[in-house]
Amino acid sequence: MDLHVLAAVSVIWSVAAITPGPNFFITVHTAIGTNRKLSLFTVLGIVVGTLVWSVSGYFGISVLFKAAPMLYFSLKILGGLYLVYVGFSLMIKKKNQTEMNVGKCYSVLSCFRLGLLTNLLNPKTAAFMTSLFAATIPSNASIELGVACVILVCSISAIWYAAVSVIFSFDIAKRLYDLQRQKIEKVAGAIFVGFGIKLAMSD
Numbered sequence: 001m002d003l004h005v006l007a008a009v010s011v012i013w014s015v016a017a018i019t020p021g022p023n024f025f026i027t028v029h030t031a032i033g034t035n036r037k038l039s040l041f042t043v044l045g046i047v048v049g050t051l052v053w054s055v056s057g058y059f060g061i062s063v064l065f066k067a068a069p070m071l072y073f074s075l076k077i078l079g080g081l082y083l084v085y086v087g088f089s090l091m092i093k094k095k096n097q098t099e100m101n102v103g104k105c106y107s108v109l110s111c112f113r114l115g116l117l118t119n120l121l122n123p124k125t126a127a128f129m130t131s132l133f134a135a136t137i138p139s140n141a142s143i144e145l146g147v148a149c150v151i152l153v154c155s156i157s158a159i160w161y162a163a164v165s166v167i168f169s170f171d172i173a174k175r176l177y178d179l180q181r182q183k184i185e186k187v188a189g190a191i192f193v194g195f196g197i198k199l200a201m202s203d
Contacts, residue, residue, distance in 0.1 A: 002145055008136040009149045010156065016128065017160045022083060022195050026118045027161050029090070029188055030111055031168035038111045039165040043158065045115025050157045052120060054150045057129020058137075075123045080200025082121045087196060090189030124202070129153075 017023075023046050031039035119125065137149060167173070 002138075002141070005136050005138070005141070005145060006148060006152060009132065009152055012132055012136070013153050013156050014160075016132075017157050022118050022122065023115075023157075023161065024164065025188055025191055026086070026114060027164050028168050029185075030114070031165045032173055034106065034111065036166065036169035038106070038108065039169055040162060041108045041111040042115035043161040043165050045112040045117075046119045046161055047115075047154055047158045048112075049116050049119025050125075051150070051154050053125045053129050054153045056126050058133050058146050058150060072123055075121070076202070077200050078121055080196040080198075082117060083196030084193050084200075085196075086118070087189040087191070087193035090185045091193070092189075 027039060027042055027046065030042040133146075133149065137146065
């Protein structure tokens, strides 16, 4: 097992994971707006999405996107529209509404689906994964090394987002959130709309 490859994958993906993006913000929102159990199922959805993209990246799905640009374009537009929908759902939420509008995330299944869709509807993750593996894994690498890299990527995502979920599910975070609920949700909604527009308009 090439420890240098694993170290490189670990460092690069750790930086990518902790950089705030849709996965981070949806984890924070479900942790504060629901409870720890439900938010952890959102994290599970994110991790399953990461598994899909990491396996796809390992096998070079970006080659498929280049061969069928309409597939990439369609997924990019769909992902952008979904993030815009999530954002507007937060921004127009009524003052006395306690349930989350975002995908009606009030059950294990809906929170899992929310995390999964937020992750999967971003084809740029596939491109990043392909670049990550192409830059770090040698062409003659064993399948065992590839599997180890996929497991490492998923483990880093699981640890990071689970930690975020736990931190933001504490009562003090919920109390602070309740004091400024509307403002926070409007800001979070605007962030998601921004992510969606950026994704849809990107190259």
